Amino acid sequence: MKSNDQLVKKAEEIRQREHRLRPSLRLKTQSEIVNFVHDMGLVSALGGNELPSLISAVMGKAWRPSSKGFSGWLDWWSLKIEGKQIASISSEIERRDDILASRVFRRTKTFVSDKLWPVLDSIVRHQSELVAKGKILSALERKLLETVEAEGPIRTDQLRKRLKLEARENNYKFHRSLTNLEGYALIVGAEDPHPEKHLHANIWQTWEKRTHNLAAHATLSYQESVSRLLEASIEACVVIREDQIRKWFEWSSDTEAAKENLLQSGKFRRADSYLVTSRVLDSPHRHLS
Structure with a gap:
Protein backbone atom coordinates (compact mmCIF):
# COMPACT_ATOMS: atom_id res chain seq x y z
CA MET A 1 0.00 0.00 0.00
CA LYS A 2 1.13 3.53 -0.76
CA SER A 3 0.65 4.68 2.85
CA ASN A 4 2.94 1.89 4.08
CA ASP A 5 5.55 2.78 1.48
CA GLN A 6 5.45 6.39 2.63
CA LEU A 7 5.74 5.33 6.27
CA VAL A 8 8.80 3.19 5.57
CA LYS A 9 10.37 5.98 3.51
CA LYS A 10 9.81 8.45 6.34
CA ALA A 11 11.28 5.96 8.83
CA GLU A 12 14.35 5.51 6.63
CA GLU A 13 14.90 9.27 6.60
CA ILE A 14 14.66 9.40 10.40
CA ARG A 15 17.03 6.44 10.62
CA GLN A 16 19.55 8.27 8.42
CA ARG A 17 19.39 11.26 10.73
CA GLU A 18 19.50 9.39 14.04
CA HIS A 19 22.24 7.02 12.88
CA ARG A 20 24.29 10.02 11.66
CA LEU A 21 24.57 8.79 8.08
CA ARG A 22 25.33 12.17 6.56
CA PRO A 23 28.70 14.02 6.62
CA SER A 24 27.07 17.02 8.30
CA LEU A 25 25.79 14.80 11.12
CA ARG A 26 28.87 12.69 11.79
CA LEU A 27 30.30 12.28 15.30
CA LYS A 28 33.38 14.44 15.82
CA THR A 29 34.42 14.01 19.47
CA GLN A 30 34.80 11.15 21.91
CA SER A 31 32.14 12.62 24.18
CA GLU A 32 29.74 12.69 21.23
CA ILE A 33 30.46 9.00 20.64
CA VAL A 34 29.75 8.15 24.28
CA ASN A 35 26.52 10.16 24.22
CA PHE A 36 25.56 8.44 20.96
CA VAL A 37 25.85 5.01 22.61
CA HIS A 38 23.76 6.13 25.59
CA ASP A 39 21.14 7.78 23.37
CA MET A 40 20.79 4.69 21.17
CA GLY A 41 21.17 2.10 23.94
CA LEU A 42 22.67 -0.44 21.52
CA VAL A 43 25.29 0.46 18.91
CA SER A 44 27.06 -1.91 16.54
CA ALA A 45 30.83 -1.51 16.73
CA LEU A 46 31.36 -1.97 13.00
CA GLY A 47 27.99 -2.14 11.29
CA GLY A 48 26.48 -4.37 8.67
CA ASN A 49 23.24 -4.88 10.59
CA GLU A 50 20.14 -2.90 11.53
CA LEU A 51 21.57 -1.16 14.61
CA PRO A 52 23.24 2.24 14.48
CA SER A 53 26.96 1.78 13.78
CA LEU A 54 29.84 3.52 15.53
CA ILE A 55 32.01 3.46 12.41
CA SER A 56 29.22 4.71 10.17
CA ALA A 57 28.35 7.52 12.58
CA VAL A 58 31.99 8.63 12.70
CA MET A 59 32.31 8.50 8.91
CA GLY A 60 28.97 10.17 8.32
CA LYS A 61 27.91 7.48 5.87
CA ALA A 62 26.88 3.85 5.93
CA TRP A 63 29.77 1.39 6.19
CA ARG A 64 29.70 -2.36 6.49
CA PRO A 65 32.27 -5.16 6.51
CA SER A 66 32.79 -6.55 3.03
CA SER A 67 34.31 -9.55 1.29
CA LYS A 68 37.56 -7.60 1.18
CA GLY A 69 38.12 -8.61 4.79
CA PHE A 70 40.53 -6.50 6.80
CA SER A 71 41.49 -4.50 3.72
CA GLY A 72 37.99 -3.03 3.82
CA TRP A 73 38.82 -1.56 7.22
CA LEU A 74 41.21 0.84 5.51
CA ASP A 75 38.13 2.96 4.80
CA TRP A 76 38.14 4.08 8.43
CA TRP A 77 41.20 2.63 10.19
CA SER A 78 43.26 5.80 9.74
CA LEU A 79 40.47 8.14 10.86
CA LYS A 80 41.14 10.02 14.07
CA ILE A 81 38.91 11.66 16.64
CA GLU A 82 40.60 14.31 18.76
CA GLY A 83 43.98 12.90 17.75
CA LYS A 84 43.11 9.28 18.60
CA GLN A 85 42.55 6.43 16.17
CA ILE A 86 39.04 5.00 16.10
CA ALA A 87 40.30 1.58 17.19
CA SER A 88 41.84 3.12 20.30
CA ILE A 89 38.65 5.02 21.13
CA SER A 90 36.59 1.86 20.64
CA SER A 91 38.82 0.01 23.12
CA GLU A 92 38.47 2.81 25.65
CA ILE A 93 34.70 2.84 25.30
CA GLU A 94 34.31 -0.89 25.95
CA ARG A 95 36.27 -0.49 29.20
CA ARG A 96 34.10 2.32 30.55
CA ASP A 97 32.08 1.86 33.73
CA ASP A 98 28.86 2.79 31.92
CA ILE A 99 29.28 0.95 28.58
CA LEU A 100 30.26 -2.62 27.76
CA ALA A 101 30.80 -4.62 24.58
CA SER A 102 28.79 -7.77 23.99
CA ARG A 103 27.64 -10.00 21.14
CA VAL A 104 23.99 -10.34 22.13
CA PHE A 105 22.79 -8.82 18.85
CA ARG A 106 23.41 -11.07 15.83
CA ARG A 107 26.56 -12.36 17.57
CA THR A 108 28.37 -9.19 16.48
CA LYS A 109 30.28 -6.78 18.67
CA THR A 110 27.78 -4.32 20.12
CA PHE A 111 28.19 -1.52 22.62
CA VAL A 112 25.52 -1.62 25.33
CA SER A 113 24.68 1.40 27.47
CA ASP A 114 24.31 0.81 31.20
CA LYS A 115 20.68 1.94 30.95
CA LEU A 116 19.99 -1.49 29.41
CA ALA A 218 16.92 -6.72 39.56
CA THR A 219 13.14 -6.52 39.51
CA LEU A 220 12.19 -7.52 35.96
CA SER A 221 10.98 -10.97 35.03
CA TYR A 222 12.66 -12.81 32.18
CA GLN A 223 9.79 -12.24 29.74
CA GLU A 224 9.57 -8.56 30.67
CA SER A 225 13.28 -8.22 29.96
CA VAL A 226 12.99 -9.99 26.61
CA SER A 227 10.23 -7.57 25.66
CA ARG A 228 12.12 -4.49 26.80
CA LEU A 229 15.32 -5.49 25.04
CA LEU A 230 13.39 -6.15 21.84
CA GLU A 231 11.66 -2.78 22.18
CA ALA A 232 14.97 -0.98 22.75
CA SER A 233 16.52 -2.74 19.76
CA ILE A 234 13.72 -1.83 17.37
CA GLU A 235 13.68 1.74 18.69
CA ALA A 236 17.40 2.03 17.95
CA CYS A 237 16.92 0.58 14.46
CA VAL A 238 13.82 2.76 13.72
CA VAL A 239 12.70 0.48 10.86
CA ILE A 240 13.40 -3.22 10.33
CA ARG A 241 12.32 -6.20 8.27
CA GLU A 242 10.05 -8.21 10.53
CA ASP A 243 11.41 -11.57 9.40
CA GLN A 244 14.89 -10.65 10.65
CA ILE A 245 13.98 -10.43 14.34
CA ARG A 246 14.30 -14.18 14.81
CA LYS A 247 17.97 -13.88 13.85
CA TRP A 248 18.85 -11.25 16.43
CA PHE A 249 19.16 -13.05 19.76
CA GLU A 250 20.15 -16.47 21.05
CA TRP A 251 16.77 -16.61 22.82
CA SER A 252 14.87 -16.01 19.56
CA SER A 253 12.11 -18.48 20.44
CA ASP A 254 11.03 -16.16 23.26
CA THR A 255 10.87 -12.98 21.17
CA GLU A 256 7.81 -13.83 19.07
CA ALA A 257 5.31 -13.30 21.89
CA ALA A 258 7.16 -10.14 22.92
CA LYS A 259 6.94 -8.79 19.37
CA GLU A 260 3.20 -9.40 19.15
CA ASN A 261 2.61 -7.74 22.53
CA LEU A 262 4.59 -4.69 21.44
CA LEU A 263 2.55 -4.47 18.25
CA GLN A 264 -0.71 -4.74 20.18
CA SER A 265 0.43 -2.03 22.58
CA GLY A 266 0.89 0.35 19.65
CA LYS A 267 4.60 0.88 20.21
CA PHE A 268 5.33 -0.36 16.70
CA ARG A 269 3.48 -0.34 13.42
CA ARG A 270 3.52 -3.13 10.86
CA ALA A 271 4.03 -1.80 7.33
CA ASP A 272 3.87 -4.77 4.97
CA SER A 273 7.08 -6.73 5.67
CA TYR A 274 8.51 -4.01 7.93
CA LEU A 275 8.11 -2.92 11.53
CA VAL A 276 8.37 0.79 12.23
CA THR A 277 8.60 2.51 15.59
CA SER A 278 5.38 4.42 16.27
CA ARG A 279 7.22 7.67 16.96
CA VAL A 280 7.77 7.91 13.20
CA LEU A 281 4.05 8.68 12.89
CA ASP A 282 4.42 11.74 15.12
CA SER A 283 7.71 12.96 13.71
CA PRO A 284 7.60 15.95 11.33
CA HIS A 285 8.55 15.01 7.79
CA ARG A 286 11.74 16.79 6.83
CA HIS A 287 14.59 16.13 4.47
CA LEU A 288 18.13 15.62 5.68
CA SER A 289 20.69 18.29 5.00
Missing part, protein backbone atom coordinates in the same frame (compact mmCIF):
# COMPACT_ATOMS: atom_id res chain seq x y z
CA TRP A 117 22.09 -3.52 31.84
CA PRO A 118 19.19 -4.17 34.25
CA VAL A 119 17.16 -5.45 31.29
CA LEU A 120 19.92 -7.77 30.13
CA ASP A 121 20.65 -8.87 33.68
CA SER A 122 17.38 -10.77 34.01
CA ILE A 123 18.03 -12.44 30.66
CA VAL A 124 21.55 -13.47 31.70
CA ARG A 125 20.27 -14.92 34.96
CA HIS A 126 17.74 -16.96 32.99
CA GLN A 127 20.47 -18.23 30.66
CA SER A 128 22.57 -19.15 33.70
CA GLU A 129 19.70 -21.26 35.00
CA LEU A 130 19.53 -23.06 31.66
CA VAL A 131 23.28 -23.70 31.86
CA ALA A 132 22.86 -25.19 35.33
CA LYS A 133 20.16 -27.51 33.97
CA GLY A 134 22.40 -28.54 31.06
CA LYS A 135 19.99 -27.16 28.45
CA ILE A 136 22.42 -24.86 26.65
CA LEU A 137 26.18 -24.69 25.94
CA SER A 138 28.64 -27.35 24.88
CA ALA A 139 31.03 -29.06 27.29
CA LEU A 140 33.85 -26.72 26.21
CA GLU A 141 31.67 -23.64 26.60
CA ARG A 142 30.68 -24.71 30.10
CA LYS A 143 34.33 -25.29 30.98
CA LEU A 144 35.27 -21.86 29.65
CA LEU A 145 32.47 -20.27 31.65
CA GLU A 146 33.48 -22.10 34.82
CA THR A 147 37.08 -20.97 34.39
CA VAL A 148 36.12 -17.33 33.85
CA GLU A 149 33.82 -17.53 36.87
CA ALA A 150 36.59 -18.94 39.04
CA GLU A 151 39.59 -16.97 37.78
CA GLY A 152 38.31 -13.91 35.95
CA PRO A 153 39.23 -11.30 35.01
CA ILE A 154 41.49 -13.45 32.85
CA ARG A 155 43.25 -12.69 29.57
CA THR A 156 42.60 -14.73 26.43
CA ASP A 157 46.05 -16.32 26.26
CA GLN A 158 45.92 -17.24 29.95
CA LEU A 159 42.49 -18.77 29.48
CA ARG A 160 43.74 -20.91 26.60
CA LYS A 161 46.72 -22.02 28.63
CA ARG A 162 44.54 -22.91 31.60
CA LEU A 163 42.36 -25.12 29.39
CA LYS A 164 45.32 -26.55 27.45
CA LEU A 165 43.98 -25.21 24.16
CA GLU A 166 47.10 -23.38 23.00
CA ALA A 167 47.66 -25.53 19.91
CA ARG A 168 46.74 -23.93 16.60
CA GLU A 169 44.24 -26.65 15.75
CA ASN A 170 42.16 -25.47 18.72
CA ASN A 171 41.83 -21.90 17.43
CA TYR A 172 38.44 -22.27 15.80
CA LYS A 173 36.61 -24.14 18.55
CA PHE A 174 38.12 -21.92 21.24
CA HIS A 175 37.10 -18.63 19.63
CA ARG A 176 33.73 -20.01 18.53
CA SER A 177 33.03 -20.99 22.13
CA LEU A 178 33.96 -17.53 23.38
CA THR A 179 31.65 -15.97 20.81
CA ASN A 180 28.80 -18.25 21.86
CA LEU A 181 29.25 -17.28 25.50
CA GLU A 182 29.28 -13.61 24.51
CA GLY A 183 26.09 -14.19 22.52
CA TYR A 184 24.35 -15.16 25.75
CA ALA A 185 26.12 -12.27 27.57
CA LEU A 186 27.39 -14.82 30.08
CA ILE A 187 30.90 -13.39 29.71
CA VAL A 188 32.09 -9.92 28.73
CA GLY A 189 35.43 -9.06 27.17
CA ALA A 190 37.43 -5.88 26.74
CA GLU A 191 40.81 -5.35 25.12
CA ASP A 192 43.76 -5.41 27.51
CA PRO A 193 44.87 -1.76 27.89
CA HIS A 194 48.43 -2.85 28.70
CA PRO A 195 49.19 -5.71 26.30
CA GLU A 196 52.51 -7.47 26.17
CA LYS A 197 54.61 -6.86 23.07
CA HIS A 198 52.86 -8.09 19.90
CA LEU A 199 49.95 -9.45 21.96
CA HIS A 200 46.45 -8.02 21.58
CA ALA A 201 44.05 -9.94 23.75
CA ASN A 202 40.79 -9.46 25.59
CA ILE A 203 40.36 -9.67 29.31
CA TRP A 204 37.31 -11.77 30.19
CA GLN A 205 35.01 -11.68 33.17
CA THR A 206 31.50 -12.80 33.95
CA TRP A 207 28.49 -10.60 33.32
CA GLU A 208 27.90 -10.35 37.07
CA LYS A 209 31.40 -9.10 37.80
CA ARG A 210 31.46 -6.70 34.85
CA THR A 211 28.13 -5.13 35.82
CA HIS A 212 28.84 -5.10 39.56
CA ASN A 213 26.28 -7.80 40.38
CA LEU A 214 23.11 -6.06 39.26
CA ALA A 215 21.11 -9.17 40.20
CA ALA A 216 20.84 -7.92 43.76
CA HIS A 217 18.72 -5.03 42.47
Whole structure:
Protein backbone atom coordinates (compact mmCIF):
# COMPACT_ATOMS: atom_id res chain seq x y z
CA MET A 1 0.00 0.00 0.00
CA LYS A 2 1.13 3.53 -0.76
CA SER A 3 0.65 4.68 2.85
CA ASN A 4 2.94 1.89 4.08
CA ASP A 5 5.55 2.78 1.48
CA GLN A 6 5.45 6.39 2.63
CA LEU A 7 5.74 5.33 6.27
CA VAL A 8 8.80 3.19 5.57
CA LYS A 9 10.37 5.98 3.51
CA LYS A 10 9.81 8.45 6.34
CA ALA A 11 11.28 5.96 8.83
CA GLU A 12 14.35 5.51 6.63
CA GLU A 13 14.90 9.27 6.60
CA ILE A 14 14.66 9.40 10.40
CA ARG A 15 17.03 6.44 10.62
CA GLN A 16 19.55 8.27 8.42
CA ARG A 17 19.39 11.26 10.73
CA GLU A 18 19.50 9.39 14.04
CA HIS A 19 22.24 7.02 12.88
CA ARG A 20 24.29 10.02 11.66
CA LEU A 21 24.57 8.79 8.08
CA ARG A 22 25.33 12.17 6.56
CA PRO A 23 28.70 14.02 6.62
CA SER A 24 27.07 17.02 8.30
CA LEU A 25 25.79 14.80 11.12
CA ARG A 26 28.87 12.69 11.79
CA LEU A 27 30.30 12.28 15.30
CA LYS A 28 33.38 14.44 15.82
CA THR A 29 34.42 14.01 19.47
CA GLN A 30 34.80 11.15 21.91
CA SER A 31 32.14 12.62 24.18
CA GLU A 32 29.74 12.69 21.23
CA ILE A 33 30.46 9.00 20.64
CA VAL A 34 29.75 8.15 24.28
CA ASN A 35 26.52 10.16 24.22
CA PHE A 36 25.56 8.44 20.96
CA VAL A 37 25.85 5.01 22.61
CA HIS A 38 23.76 6.13 25.59
CA ASP A 39 21.14 7.78 23.37
CA MET A 40 20.79 4.69 21.17
CA GLY A 41 21.17 2.10 23.94
CA LEU A 42 22.67 -0.44 21.52
CA VAL A 43 25.29 0.46 18.91
CA SER A 44 27.06 -1.91 16.54
CA ALA A 45 30.83 -1.51 16.73
CA LEU A 46 31.36 -1.97 13.00
CA GLY A 47 27.99 -2.14 11.29
CA GLY A 48 26.48 -4.37 8.67
CA ASN A 49 23.24 -4.88 10.59
CA GLU A 50 20.14 -2.90 11.53
CA LEU A 51 21.57 -1.16 14.61
CA PRO A 52 23.24 2.24 14.48
CA SER A 53 26.96 1.78 13.78
CA LEU A 54 29.84 3.52 15.53
CA ILE A 55 32.01 3.46 12.41
CA SER A 56 29.22 4.71 10.17
CA ALA A 57 28.35 7.52 12.58
CA VAL A 58 31.99 8.63 12.70
CA MET A 59 32.31 8.50 8.91
CA GLY A 60 28.97 10.17 8.32
CA LYS A 61 27.91 7.48 5.87
CA ALA A 62 26.88 3.85 5.93
CA TRP A 63 29.77 1.39 6.19
CA ARG A 64 29.70 -2.36 6.49
CA PRO A 65 32.27 -5.16 6.51
CA SER A 66 32.79 -6.55 3.03
CA SER A 67 34.31 -9.55 1.29
CA LYS A 68 37.56 -7.60 1.18
CA GLY A 69 38.12 -8.61 4.79
CA PHE A 70 40.53 -6.50 6.80
CA SER A 71 41.49 -4.50 3.72
CA GLY A 72 37.99 -3.03 3.82
CA TRP A 73 38.82 -1.56 7.22
CA LEU A 74 41.21 0.84 5.51
CA ASP A 75 38.13 2.96 4.80
CA TRP A 76 38.14 4.08 8.43
CA TRP A 77 41.20 2.63 10.19
CA SER A 78 43.26 5.80 9.74
CA LEU A 79 40.47 8.14 10.86
CA LYS A 80 41.14 10.02 14.07
CA ILE A 81 38.91 11.66 16.64
CA GLU A 82 40.60 14.31 18.76
CA GLY A 83 43.98 12.90 17.75
CA LYS A 84 43.11 9.28 18.60
CA GLN A 85 42.55 6.43 16.17
CA ILE A 86 39.04 5.00 16.10
CA ALA A 87 40.30 1.58 17.19
CA SER A 88 41.84 3.12 20.30
CA ILE A 89 38.65 5.02 21.13
CA SER A 90 36.59 1.86 20.64
CA SER A 91 38.82 0.01 23.12
CA GLU A 92 38.47 2.81 25.65
CA ILE A 93 34.70 2.84 25.30
CA GLU A 94 34.31 -0.89 25.95
CA ARG A 95 36.27 -0.49 29.20
CA ARG A 96 34.10 2.32 30.55
CA ASP A 97 32.08 1.86 33.73
CA ASP A 98 28.86 2.79 31.92
CA ILE A 99 29.28 0.95 28.58
CA LEU A 100 30.26 -2.62 27.76
CA ALA A 101 30.80 -4.62 24.58
CA SER A 102 28.79 -7.77 23.99
CA ARG A 103 27.64 -10.00 21.14
CA VAL A 104 23.99 -10.34 22.13
CA PHE A 105 22.79 -8.82 18.85
CA ARG A 106 23.41 -11.07 15.83
CA ARG A 107 26.56 -12.36 17.57
CA THR A 108 28.37 -9.19 16.48
CA LYS A 109 30.28 -6.78 18.67
CA THR A 110 27.78 -4.32 20.12
CA PHE A 111 28.19 -1.52 22.62
CA VAL A 112 25.52 -1.62 25.33
CA SER A 113 24.68 1.40 27.47
CA ASP A 114 24.31 0.81 31.20
CA LYS A 115 20.68 1.94 30.95
CA LEU A 116 19.99 -1.49 29.41
CA TRP A 117 22.09 -3.52 31.84
CA PRO A 118 19.19 -4.17 34.25
CA VAL A 119 17.16 -5.45 31.29
CA LEU A 120 19.92 -7.77 30.13
CA ASP A 121 20.65 -8.87 33.68
CA SER A 122 17.38 -10.77 34.01
CA ILE A 123 18.03 -12.44 30.66
CA VAL A 124 21.55 -13.47 31.70
CA ARG A 125 20.27 -14.92 34.96
CA HIS A 126 17.74 -16.96 32.99
CA GLN A 127 20.47 -18.23 30.66
CA SER A 128 22.57 -19.15 33.70
CA GLU A 129 19.70 -21.26 35.00
CA LEU A 130 19.53 -23.06 31.66
CA VAL A 131 23.28 -23.70 31.86
CA ALA A 132 22.86 -25.19 35.33
CA LYS A 133 20.16 -27.51 33.97
CA GLY A 134 22.40 -28.54 31.06
CA LYS A 135 19.99 -27.16 28.45
CA ILE A 136 22.42 -24.86 26.65
CA LEU A 137 26.18 -24.69 25.94
CA SER A 138 28.64 -27.35 24.88
CA ALA A 139 31.03 -29.06 27.29
CA LEU A 140 33.85 -26.72 26.21
CA GLU A 141 31.67 -23.64 26.60
CA ARG A 142 30.68 -24.71 30.10
CA LYS A 143 34.33 -25.29 30.98
CA LEU A 144 35.27 -21.86 29.65
CA LEU A 145 32.47 -20.27 31.65
CA GLU A 146 33.48 -22.10 34.82
CA THR A 147 37.08 -20.97 34.39
CA VAL A 148 36.12 -17.33 33.85
CA GLU A 149 33.82 -17.53 36.87
CA ALA A 150 36.59 -18.94 39.04
CA GLU A 151 39.59 -16.97 37.78
CA GLY A 152 38.31 -13.91 35.95
CA PRO A 153 39.23 -11.30 35.01
CA ILE A 154 41.49 -13.45 32.85
CA ARG A 155 43.25 -12.69 29.57
CA THR A 156 42.60 -14.73 26.43
CA ASP A 157 46.05 -16.32 26.26
CA GLN A 158 45.92 -17.24 29.95
CA LEU A 159 42.49 -18.77 29.48
CA ARG A 160 43.74 -20.91 26.60
CA LYS A 161 46.72 -22.02 28.63
CA ARG A 162 44.54 -22.91 31.60
CA LEU A 163 42.36 -25.12 29.39
CA LYS A 164 45.32 -26.55 27.45
CA LEU A 165 43.98 -25.21 24.16
CA GLU A 166 47.10 -23.38 23.00
CA ALA A 167 47.66 -25.53 19.91
CA ARG A 168 46.74 -23.93 16.60
CA GLU A 169 44.24 -26.65 15.75
CA ASN A 170 42.16 -25.47 18.72
CA ASN A 171 41.83 -21.90 17.43
CA TYR A 172 38.44 -22.27 15.80
CA LYS A 173 36.61 -24.14 18.55
CA PHE A 174 38.12 -21.92 21.24
CA HIS A 175 37.10 -18.63 19.63
CA ARG A 176 33.73 -20.01 18.53
CA SER A 177 33.03 -20.99 22.13
CA LEU A 178 33.96 -17.53 23.38
CA THR A 179 31.65 -15.97 20.81
CA ASN A 180 28.80 -18.25 21.86
CA LEU A 181 29.25 -17.28 25.50
CA GLU A 182 29.28 -13.61 24.51
CA GLY A 183 26.09 -14.19 22.52
CA TYR A 184 24.35 -15.16 25.75
CA ALA A 185 26.12 -12.27 27.57
CA LEU A 186 27.39 -14.82 30.08
CA ILE A 187 30.90 -13.39 29.71
CA VAL A 188 32.09 -9.92 28.73
CA GLY A 189 35.43 -9.06 27.17
CA ALA A 190 37.43 -5.88 26.74
CA GLU A 191 40.81 -5.35 25.12
CA ASP A 192 43.76 -5.41 27.51
CA PRO A 193 44.87 -1.76 27.89
CA HIS A 194 48.43 -2.85 28.70
CA PRO A 195 49.19 -5.71 26.30
CA GLU A 196 52.51 -7.47 26.17
CA LYS A 197 54.61 -6.86 23.07
CA HIS A 198 52.86 -8.09 19.90
CA LEU A 199 49.95 -9.45 21.96
CA HIS A 200 46.45 -8.02 21.58
CA ALA A 201 44.05 -9.94 23.75
CA ASN A 202 40.79 -9.46 25.59
CA ILE A 203 40.36 -9.67 29.31
CA TRP A 204 37.31 -11.77 30.19
CA GLN A 205 35.01 -11.68 33.17
CA THR A 206 31.50 -12.80 33.95
CA TRP A 207 28.49 -10.60 33.32
CA GLU A 208 27.90 -10.35 37.07
CA LYS A 209 31.40 -9.10 37.80
CA ARG A 210 31.46 -6.70 34.85
CA THR A 211 28.13 -5.13 35.82
CA HIS A 212 28.84 -5.10 39.56
CA ASN A 213 26.28 -7.80 40.38
CA LEU A 214 23.11 -6.06 39.26
CA ALA A 215 21.11 -9.17 40.20
CA ALA A 216 20.84 -7.92 43.76
CA HIS A 217 18.72 -5.03 42.47
CA ALA A 218 16.92 -6.72 39.56
CA THR A 219 13.14 -6.52 39.51
CA LEU A 220 12.19 -7.52 35.96
CA SER A 221 10.98 -10.97 35.03
CA TYR A 222 12.66 -12.81 32.18
CA GLN A 223 9.79 -12.24 29.74
CA GLU A 224 9.57 -8.56 30.67
CA SER A 225 13.28 -8.22 29.96
CA VAL A 226 12.99 -9.99 26.61
CA SER A 227 10.23 -7.57 25.66
CA ARG A 228 12.12 -4.49 26.80
CA LEU A 229 15.32 -5.49 25.04
CA LEU A 230 13.39 -6.15 21.84
CA GLU A 231 11.66 -2.78 22.18
CA ALA A 232 14.97 -0.98 22.75
CA SER A 233 16.52 -2.74 19.76
CA ILE A 234 13.72 -1.83 17.37
CA GLU A 235 13.68 1.74 18.69
CA ALA A 236 17.40 2.03 17.95
CA CYS A 237 16.92 0.58 14.46
CA VAL A 238 13.82 2.76 13.72
CA VAL A 239 12.70 0.48 10.86
CA ILE A 240 13.40 -3.22 10.33
CA ARG A 241 12.32 -6.20 8.27
CA GLU A 242 10.05 -8.21 10.53
CA ASP A 243 11.41 -11.57 9.40
CA GLN A 244 14.89 -10.65 10.65
CA ILE A 245 13.98 -10.43 14.34
CA ARG A 246 14.30 -14.18 14.81
CA LYS A 247 17.97 -13.88 13.85
CA TRP A 248 18.85 -11.25 16.43
CA PHE A 249 19.16 -13.05 19.76
CA GLU A 250 20.15 -16.47 21.05
CA TRP A 251 16.77 -16.61 22.82
CA SER A 252 14.87 -16.01 19.56
CA SER A 253 12.11 -18.48 20.44
CA ASP A 254 11.03 -16.16 23.26
CA THR A 255 10.87 -12.98 21.17
CA GLU A 256 7.81 -13.83 19.07
CA ALA A 257 5.31 -13.30 21.89
CA ALA A 258 7.16 -10.14 22.92
CA LYS A 259 6.94 -8.79 19.37
CA GLU A 260 3.20 -9.40 19.15
CA ASN A 261 2.61 -7.74 22.53
CA LEU A 262 4.59 -4.69 21.44
CA LEU A 263 2.55 -4.47 18.25
CA GLN A 264 -0.71 -4.74 20.18
CA SER A 265 0.43 -2.03 22.58
CA GLY A 266 0.89 0.35 19.65
CA LYS A 267 4.60 0.88 20.21
CA PHE A 268 5.33 -0.36 16.70
CA ARG A 269 3.48 -0.34 13.42
CA ARG A 270 3.52 -3.13 10.86
CA ALA A 271 4.03 -1.80 7.33
CA ASP A 272 3.87 -4.77 4.97
CA SER A 273 7.08 -6.73 5.67
CA TYR A 274 8.51 -4.01 7.93
CA LEU A 275 8.11 -2.92 11.53
CA VAL A 276 8.37 0.79 12.23
CA THR A 277 8.60 2.51 15.59
CA SER A 278 5.38 4.42 16.27
CA ARG A 279 7.22 7.67 16.96
CA VAL A 280 7.77 7.91 13.20
CA LEU A 281 4.05 8.68 12.89
CA ASP A 282 4.42 11.74 15.12
CA SER A 283 7.71 12.96 13.71
CA PRO A 284 7.60 15.95 11.33
CA HIS A 285 8.55 15.01 7.79
CA ARG A 286 11.74 16.79 6.83
CA HIS A 287 14.59 16.13 4.47
CA LEU A 288 18.13 15.62 5.68
CA SER A 289 20.69 18.29 5.00
